[in-house]
Amino acid sequence: MIRLENVTKIYGTETVAVRDASFDIPKSQFVFLVGPSGSGKSTLLRLINRQEQPERGDVWVAGRNINELPASRVPHLRRSMGNVFQDYKLLLNKTVFENVAFALEVIGKPRHVIARQVPIVLDLVGLADKQDRFPNQLSGGEQQRVSIARAFVNRPLIMLADEPTGNLDPTTSEGIMGLLDEINQTGTTVVMATHDHRVVNAMRRRVIQLDRGVILRDQERGVYE
């Protein structure tokens, strides 16, 4: 589903964010990208959804070399991916329902599709009863659930999560990981960048460890170390 071939990403002229990275993530796999801040985890995610383009190497998503994709096709690539962030990136002037609906609205989905899909996904993340609240009226964990609902509402092939539990306490994090696991069970490939030991060790999934842009370890059913 996602394949990197000798990818190198350099910011500016000196800063090498990712150096000669290669890996292959099959469909419906759950993968952790681990490593300290600045090790290149976020850059890898940004390379996969083409927010960045590599200086060298190729990134393949769903059988297509996305670096050769014309700019006009990038939106369509992004529609096959959901993004979740540490800071949720919710729109504070919109309700829970509107935040999730927004993701469908701006890609031109008709109103009846929105009216059908949004409640289903809000039910999945357990927020069916809070759809009219605003983000500021929710806890951090609930806000992250909204953001997962928004990322998942268009049924993406891939879910990219950048430190989704970074701002949450252990119990809440567990809930969020349960949700991501559930989404993974539906066949969605999940790539999650994190430096949260507990989460990684509890899940026992594939772990790709990075340090200063270099892949140190790629292990099935790994732990954080």
Add this chain to the structure above:
Amino acid sequence: MFSRIAYALRETWESFRRNLTLTAAAVLTSAVSLLLVGSTFLIQRAFENLLVQWRGDVEMIVFVRSDASAEQVALIDSVLRASPTIIDIEKLRYLNKTESYEEAKRIFAGDPVTLGLLTPESIPTQFKVVPLSEDPLLVRSLSDQYRTLPGVEAVALAEDEFEVISTLSNFIRVVTLVTSLVLLLVAVGLIWNTIRTAMFARRREIEVMKLVGATNWFIRIPFMLEGLLQGLIGGIVSCGGLWVLNSAWTSGVTGFKPGTGISSLVVPDSYLTSVMFILLGIGAFVGAIGSAIAATRFLDV
């Protein structure tokens, strides 16, 4: 499709409301500059009315009495043609009664009293003379000679009547045109800035839109519509202003004594209407340009 249009319109309106002060500034600036553009058109047209008889380097007009016989007209014509070194024979033109009356309708547009005295029968016909000679004294002596010919009613010289006005009109045209162009540029800049501010205020939304795969056009169009609307509203306001100005001018001019040249400075309503359409067009164009530049430039937030 419908939901996309509804989305764009809703977003445009929302953004419009949110940035009311900046929007008002952009709208007013474009209105003022467009008003000036419109005034330039009208002033130009008014002067043209005044100068219509002198178009194409005509510097002398020999008016022929309306009751002159065909022989008399032929005589005048042959006398004129007898000085090929002083008069440009190629450009010598004779306006018959119908043509002269058409011209008079424009000259006396704002002076219905004088126009009412004229009929296609009673109007003098005229020879339009383009001199080859640069020497004004030579042309003047020639005109004295023509004045004595049978059937000639009068001989008018551009020098006496409209030289000053034509110089003045050129000067005014340059000044108003340059000023209005500068103001139009300011309007583009202000609209650009308004749109930039609007996009900055909504950078989070734009970021989310890009991440979930909204196309750049989808994101851009509400902002471009907003700019276009600002320009268009500016255009509408300027049309109102132009109408008020023109009405005041027209009613002021009718107070003048009939027969004075000033009355020809009135512009017909049909011309005013087409100028208004031009202003609306320029307004929309200015808005679209300003916002298109901003929307393209600042999409990467």
